[in-house]
Amino acid sequence: MPGRPNANSFAGQVGKMLGEKWKALDDKERRPYEEKAAADKKRYEDEKASYNVSTSPAQYPEAGRRAMLTMLAQAGAAASDEESS
Numbered sequence: 001m002p003g004r005p006n007a008n009s010f011a012g013q014v015g016k017m018l019g020e021k022w023k024a025l026d027d028k029e030r031r032p033y034e035e036k037a038a039a040d041k042k043r044y045e046d047e048k049a050s051y052n053v054s055t056s057p058a059q060y061p062e063a064g065r066r067a068m069l070t071m072l073a074q075a076g077a078a079a080s081d082e083e084s085s
Contacts, residue, residue, distance in 0.1 A: 022030075
């Protein structure tokens with residue numbers, strides 16, 4: 001990062017320290033974090049699947065891919081207009 005010559009070095013040191021602390025935890029201490037990570041991964045996969053279905057060209061067979069992309073672009077433009085108002 002400009003203006004912070006040791007920023008990458010500091011981040012590396014923090015990462016190393018956290019890695020050492022993680023390795024020092026026993027299975028019982030790690031379990032809550034691993035359970036939260038598994039739940040978050042499931043949430044992500046569910047949201048991703050829902051998004052992929054909602055933007056699937058299969059939903060727009062009569063219009064085709066080009067029409068779907070136009071519709072999505074228009075929706076994005078409308079959202080930008082609302083944000084600037």
